[in-house]
Amino acid sequence: MSAVLLEDRLGTTWKKPPLISNPTLRWGLFIAAAVYLVLATASIDVNWSRVAEGLSRGWAFIASFFNPDFVSRGTDIRDGILESVIITVASTVVGILISIPIGLGAARNIAPLPVYLICRGIVALSRALNEIIVAILLVAIFGFGPLAGFLTLSFATIGFLAKLLAEDIEEMDKVQAEAIRATGSTWMQWINYGVQPQVMPRLIGLSMYRLDINFRESAVLGLVGAGGIGATLNTAFDRYEFDTAAAILLIIIVTVMVLEYLSGIIRAKVQ
Amino acid sequence: MLELKNLSKTYRTGDKALQNVTLTVPKGQVMALIGPSGAGKSTLIRCINRLVEPTSGSVILDGTDVTALGSGALRKMRRKMGMIFQQYALVERLTVMENVLSGRLGYVGFWRSYFRKYPQADVDEAFRLLDRVGLLAMADKRADELSGGQRQRVGIARALIQNPRLLLVDEPTASLDPKTSRQIMRLICELCAERDLAAVINIHDVALAQMFVERIVGLKAGELAFDGKPVEMTEDVLTNIYGEEDWHATIREVDDEDAEAEEPVA
Amino acid sequence: MPVSQNASGAKIWQLRNRNQTLARWAAYLAGVAVFMWCWQRISDATTWFFVWDAPRIAADIGGRAWPPRWSYMDKLWGPLWDTLNMATLGTLLALVMAVPVAFLAARNTTPSATFIRPIALFIIVATRSINSLIWALLLVAVIGPGVFAGLLAIAFRSIGFCAKLLYEAIEEIDPTQVEAITATGASRWQVMAYGIVPQIMPAFAGISVFRWDINIRESTVLGLVGAGGIGLQLQSSLNTLAWPQVTLILIVILAAVVIGEWVSAKVRGAII
Ligand SMILES: Nc1ncnc2c1ncn2[C@@H]1O[C@H](COP(=O)(O)OP(=O)(O)OP(=O)(O)O)[C@@H](O)[C@H]1O
Ligand SMILES: [Mg+2]
Numbered sequence: 001m002s003a004v005l006l007e008d009r010l011g012t013t014w015k016k017p018p019l020i021s022n023p024t025l026r027w028g029l030f031i032a033a034a035v036y037l038v039l040a041t042a043s044i045d046v047n048w049s050r051v052a053e054g055l056s057r058g059w060a061f062i063a064s065f066f067n068p069d070f071v072s073r074g075t076d077i078r079d080g081i082l083e084s085v086i087i088t089v090a091s092t093v094v095g096i097l098i099s100i101p102i103g104l105g106a107a108r109n110i111a112p113l114p115v116y117l118i119c120r121g122i123v124a125l126s127r128a129l130n131e132i133i134v135a136i137l138l139v140a141i142f143g144f145g146p147l148a149g150f151l152t153l154s155f156a157t158i159g160f161l162a163k164l165l166a167e168d169i170e171e172m173d174k175v176q177a178e179a180i181r182a183t184g185s186t187w188m189q190w191i192n193y194g195v196q197p198q199v200m201p202r203l204i205g206l207s208m209y210r211l212d213i214n215f216r217e218s219a220v221l222g223l224v225g226a227g228g229i230g231a232t233l234n235t236a237f238d239r240y241e242f243d244t245a246a247a248i249l250l251i252i253i254v255t256v257m258v259l260e261y262l263s264g265i266i267r268a269k270v271q
Numbered sequence: 272m273l274e275l276k277n278l279s280k281t282y283r284t285g286d287k288a289l290q291n292v293t294l295t296v297p298k299g300q301v302m303a304l305i306g307p308s309g310a311g312k313s314t315l316i317r318c319i320n321r322l323v324e325p326t327s328g329s330v331i332l333d334g335t336d337v338t339a340l341g342s343g344a345l346r347k348m349r350r351k352m353g354m355i356f357q358q359y360a361l362v363e364r365l366t367v368m369e370n371v372l373s374g375r376l377g378y379v380g381f382w383r384s385y386f387r388k389y390p391q392a393d394v395d396e397a398f399r400l401l402d403r404v405g406l407l408a409m410a411d412k413r414a415d416e417l418s419g420g421q422r423q424r425v426g427i428a429r430a431l432i433q434n435p436r437l438l439l440v441d442e443p444t445a446s447l448d449p450k451t452s453r454q455i456m457r458l459i460c461e462l463c464a465e466r467d468l469a470a471v472i473n474i475h476d477v478a479l480a481q482m483f484v485e486r487i488v489g490l491k492a493g494e495l496a497f498d499g500k501p502v503e504m505t506e507d508v509l510t511n512i513y514g515e516e517d518w519h520a521t522i523r524e525v526d527d528e529d530a531e532a533e534e535p536v537a
Numbered sequence: 538m539p540v541s542q543n544a545s546g547a548k549i550w551q552l553r554n555r556n557q558t559l560a561r562w563a564a565y566l567a568g569v570a571v572f573m574w575c576w577q578r579i580s581d582a583t584t585w586f587f588v589w590d591a592p593r594i595a596a597d598i599g600g601r602a603w604p605p606r607w608s609y610m611d612k613l614w615g616p617l618w619d620t621l622n623m624a625t626l627g628t629l630l631a632l633v634m635a636v637p638v639a640f641l642a643a644r645n646t647t648p649s650a651t652f653i654r655p656i657a658l659f660i661i662v663a664t665r666s667i668n669s670l671i672w673a674l675l676l677v678a679v680i681g682p683g684v685f686a687g688l689l690a691i692a693f694r695s696i697g698f699c700a701k702l703l704y705e706a707i708e709e710i711d712p713t714q715v716e717a718i719t720a721t722g723a724s725r726w727q728v729m730a731y732g733i734v735p736q737i738m739p740a741f742a743g744i745s746v747f748r749w750d751i752n753i754r755e756s757t758v759l760g761l762v763g764a765g766g767i768g769l770q771l772q773s774s775l776n777t778l779a780w781p782q783v784t785l786i787l788i789v790i791l792a793a794v795v796i797g798e799w800v801s802a803k804v805r806g807a808i809i
Contacts, residue, residue, distance in 0.1 A: 036625075037626075040621075040622040040625065040626055041626065043618065043619070043622060043684075044619075044622060044626070044684050044685055045683075045684075046683075046685045047681060047683070047685075050680060050681040051680045051681070051685070054679040054680035054681060058679045058680070061675070061679060082578075083578075083582070086575040086578050086579060087579070089571065089572065089575050090572060090575040090579060093568075093572050128791055128794050128795065129791075130754055130755075130757065130758050130790070132670065132758045132761065133758060133771075133787065133790070140594075140598060141591050141594050141595045141598065142583075142587060142588050142591050143583075143584055143587035145579075145582050145583050146578075146579045146582050146583070147579055147582075147583040147588065150579050216667075216668055217668065219668060219671065220668045220671060223670060223674070223761070223762065224761070227582070230671075233674070234674065237674050237675060237677075237678045238678075240678065245675070249667060249671070252666055252667065253662060253663050253666045256662065256665075256666035257662055257666070260662070
């Protein structure tokens with residue numbers, strides 16, 4: 001039945017067909033990758049004596065994880081963590097509240113074109129700018145303190161949530177939404193009954209996830225003066241107080257674990 | 272050749288899937304295993320090559336107690352037992368040829384298999400088997416591009432390239448249309464006859480089993496309920512195994528011996 | 538109980554009963570109270586005089602920052618190359634470390650669910666919850682400033698991320714394909730190479746490209762704490778208040794991010 005004859009294939013070698021069938025392209029990519037890797041590795045000059053020197057310090061740091069010091073800078077740590085939490089909560093709430101209208105506006109199937117373009121623009125801007133860079137600019141404008149951090153994370157939350165929310169709305173079940181529209185509802189009623197029930201569970205899940213991200217981010221904002229635990233951490237590293245740094249990192253890790261656990265429960269509940 | 276002695280399996284959930292099954296399959300015999308869903312057919316087959324660890328009892332293949340083997344010896348023993356699955360269980364993202372050659376994994380070392388450098392004899396045998404099951408032209412296609420019947424043939428080739436003494440076949444036709452089912456069953460039985468292989472075939476289709484095999488064993492709630500020739504399979508027996516039902520249409524009349532023309536496997 | 542009777546005995550329909558409604562309002566109220574308290578604290582820590590002055594300052598900075606100092610671009614190619622290397626080599630290094638961690642963390646491949654799996658999961662959470670800037674801070678303190686510290690920071694931060702997604706992919710594989718390979722008498726490593734690896738390959742490729750994209754973004758700022766790359770230039774320009782240079786650097790970073798996203802989208806489209 002087949003044109004391929006057994007006699008032709010017996011005794012011939014067999015090779016796995018390559019991923020890229022064009023040999024020029026395959027070898028070209030392979031060589032380019034190899035050349036890049038060599039150049040890139042060569043361009044990183046490592047000061048090995050400094051690294052070797054650092055190894056003992058690295059050990060000291062790892063060891064300090066088993067012997068963290070929560071006390072000597074107790075007040076600093078407490079205030080810093082509290083400020084981080086405050087920034088996290090406030091920015092997540094505000095971020096969610098703002099990202100809902102923007103998310104609606106960025107969904108092509110429910111927003112008119114001009115609104116859509118504006119909202120998508122905001123989302124794209126927020127996603128392209130790194131949190132730290134935003135924080136630097138906001139600190140320059142508003143001065144040091146948690147306000148800059150709060151604004152930074154609110155802005156970042158908008159880019160994250162509004163984008164995913166918009167994608168959700170664009171993918172939702174049209175029939176359900178149209179059934180509500182067919183009852184002669186107003187636009188608000190339509191959103192409330194036709195759209196909201198479909199996207200709500202995921203929105204809650206994503207908000208929890210963002211809360212988690214915001215907490216992690218809030219820990220670095222202090223490096224540029226935007227409030228939170230980062231400043232204390234920075235000082236600890238600068239002074240080689242590894243036991244204090246380890247204490248702070250442990251608090252961050254545990255908090256993130258707890259948040260992840262809670263968000264798992266909440267997500268299971270709403271779905 | 273294959274002997275099961277008081278084989279029992281109780282799953283961790285407490286399901287008694289097999290209870291004291293004792294059974295002997297002589298060399299070259301093709302045996303069908305029937306029974307209602309949940310009777311323990313798959314469990315029985317998997318206990319033989321220890322994909323499922325039996326709770327008690329022993330499995331003896333060619334005089335070796337499979338249940339007593341350590342992991343290295345078990346791997347050597349598994350080479351003697353080719354397995355064919357209901358859902359084909361091909362590695363979907365590998366090519367047909369790689370799937371067939373994966374039957375030789377027990378014979379080649381890790382790095383050889385990793386770089387796909389199989390001995391020429393294995394490659395030739397793979398080509399021969401692919402030709403035998405009619406898929407030589409498909410050798411370099413990916414397994415997920417094949418139809419169900421074609422995949423099952425690749426599965427058969429993979430089991431046979433192991434050069435096994437015994438085939439373990441778990442519902443080979445359950446996902447196939449009636450005609451393809453017959454072709455696959457015929458192919459399996461022909462190959463067993465050619466190579467003098469024993470086979471244990473799980474099957475739901477009693478008529479199909481009667482058409483091709485020489486012995487039928489019935490399993491009911493983990494226990495043997497019937498053991499005999501296909502002709503001895505009567506409505507009473509079926510009622511005993513499966514429960515009350517009108518069985519007339521299910522059983523194949525003994526006298527309508529292969530009325531249809533033999534069709535070539537292709 | 539959605540249907541109840543009002544004072545005059547007529548039946549009214551409500552979505553929730555009284556207690557549920559009360560609980561709901563209480564929760565809202567508590568939420569608002571927490572938020573107001575947070576806001577209060579932020580407000581207390583803020584010098585509002587500066588904030589009211591912000592529009593003027595923003596306008597002032599904006600005026601000084603424009604036009605960007607294009608000639609500075611000559612000095613940026615080197616740092617840009619470093620940034621790319623930190624992201625790429627960091628991602629590769631992270632993948633090398635993440636693969637074993639993922640196999641140890643996945644329920645169906647871990648050698649021991651009671652001892653090794655929790656350790657692997659802890660490595661995942663710990664590396665994931667520490668931001669790459671903090672990793673950089675730490676590594677700069679330990680092995681000194683430079684590209685190498687940044688590369689390691691990117692790598693460590695990415696282990697948890699990649700390992701988490703990868704172990705979820707491993708837990709979702711089709712077990713019968715693995716069984717079929719096991720049944721041929723293959724060794725443990727062969728089962729891995731033939732039964733598991735092909736199944737997780739698409740996820741692996743997707744995760745690598747996804748993380749590389751994120752790492753391009755992150756490596757642009759690592760220089761702020763002394764870990765090499767274009768962030769170093771940003772830091773020194775900010776310190777000297779050279780706003781036209783800052784503008785140029787921001788434009789370059791933005792371009793790098795956009796190009797990175799474009800490349801990763803292309804590669805992802807090609808492999809999936
Ligand atoms: N992995 C498992 N864990 C717990 N119980 C199992 C497991 N596999 C099978 N069982 C139980 O063992 C019994 C026999 O199952 P088995 O799969 O062997 O039946 P079967 O005869 O092959 O059925 P079918 O015809 O539906 O394939 C069933 O009660 C089943 O619930
Ligand atoms: Mg079964």
